[in-house]
Amino acid sequence: xxxxxxxxxxxxxxxxxxxxxxxxxxxxxxxNTDFFRMSKEDYFLDISESIGVxxxxxxxxxxxxxxxxxxPERLFSENIANRDLESRLMxxxxxxxxxxxxxxxxxxxxxxxxxxxxxxxxxxxFDVLRIAHSIGIDIPKSILTNSKSKLIxxxxxxxxxxxxxxxxxxxxxxxxxxxxxxxxxxxIELSFINELPDYFFIGHFxxxxxxxxxxxxxxxxxELYSMAMFSQKNxxxxxxxxxxxxxxxxxxxxxxxxxxxxxxxxLLMKELNLNCASLDIVKTKDKYVFLEVNPVGQFGFVSGxxxxxxxxxxxxxxxx
Numbered sequence: 001x002x003x004x005x006x007x008x009x010x011x012x013x014x015x016x017x018x019x020x021x022x023x024x025x026x027x028x029x030x031x032n033t034d035f036f037r038m039s040k041e042d043y044f045l046d047i048s049e050s051i052g053v054x055x056x057x058x059x060x061x062x063x064x065x066x067x068x069x070x071x072p073e074r075l076f077s078e079n080i081a082n083r084d085l086e087s088r089l090m091x092x093x094x095x096x097x098x099x100x101x102x103x104x105x106x107x108x109x110x111x112x113x114x115x116x117x118x119x120x121x122x123x124x125x126f127d128v129l130r131i132a133h134s135i136g137i138d139i140p141k142s143i144l145t146n147s148k149s150k151l152i153x154x155x156x157x158x159x160x161x162x163x164x165x166x167x168x169x170x171x172x173x174x175x176x177x178x179x180x181x182x183x184x185x186x187x188i189e190l191s192f193i194n195e196l197p198d199y200f201f202i203g204h205f206x207x208x209x210x211x212x213x214x215x216x217x218x219x220x221x222x223e224l225y226s227m228a229m230f231s232q233k234n235x236x237x238x239x240x241x242x243x244x245x246x247x248x249x250x251x252x253x254x255x256x257x258x259x260x261x262x263x264x265x266x267l268l269m270k271e272l273n274l275n276c277a278s279l280d281i282v283k284t285k286d287k288y289v290f291l292e293v294n295p296v297g298q299f300g301f302v303s304g305x306x307x308x309x310x311x312x313x314x315x316x317x318x319x320x
Contacts, residue, residue, distance in 0.1 A: 019315035050110040058116030161208040252305035
């Protein structure tokens with residue numbers, strides 16, 4: 001059996017399963033991890049045992065339990081009038097469900113052949129930048145601050161070229177209007193800074209790189225598949241390529257990174273304990289600057305533009 005933890009609407013999973021249906025004659029178990037629901041159906045997990053399977057792919061294992069909003073009164077032996085106590089009880093109950101959910105994803109199935117990580121839906125991007133820098137990979141000048149005066153100093157240090165960087169990306173699909181709301185990287189102007197109060201919510205700010213082009217890398221078990229994107233050729237995508245211009249898409253071509261940088265990326269992936277991930281890099285006039293790594297990033301557009309056949313390669317990895 002091959003077990004795949006993913007999301008209900010993930011097209012990448014569908015394409016890999018299509019290949020598995022051709023290359024593999026065993027059972028494929030797809031577990032959509034959008035939510036961990038506490039329902040009236042039986043739930044049973046023996047903590048001392050796991051179910052042995054051929055392979056596990058943690059494609060998108062970011063399942064979160066539906067939070068408890070109210071504890072049923074029938075569970076109380078006496079009425080609780082104290083709101084603080086009730087809040088703490090709900091917090092404790094939700095924490096219990098989160099722990100059960102994490103254990104379920106991590107240990108319900110076991111396999112020697114595992115792609116991705118049970119709890120590697122995301123990484124701390126500040127940690128990743130620090131580790132990348134420590135092994136010799138160039139990163140942008142970066143600060144965390146809630147101070148207007150410190151931000152102005154950084155703005156001047158970077159000659160007025162800085163961006164804001166959200167780490168917990170908001171992505172919300174509105175089914176009724178067929179729209180998606182998302183957060184993007186934005187260039188920060190002095191006029192915006194001047195409107196800020198002296199202290200604000202802590203933000204992450206980076207120097208704005210003068211890029212020749214961007215590079216998206218898909219990392220799979222030691223192999224790197226790179227693609228250059230000429231996003232700077234379009235004003236809409238020059239700061240954040242995810243602001244897609246559907247009428248004039250960025251040119252995308254296969255790319256070969258320098259071998260020294262590839263070796264350092266392999267070392268970074270080893271340090272992060274990742275065998276599958278997408279990485280973003282900017283090529284400036286004279287160097288390669290690493291931006292971030294996403295353990296569950298999309299790679300279909302890399303595969304399609306460069307004929308890397310990545311969905312097939314993942315299927316082959318899972319059946320080896």
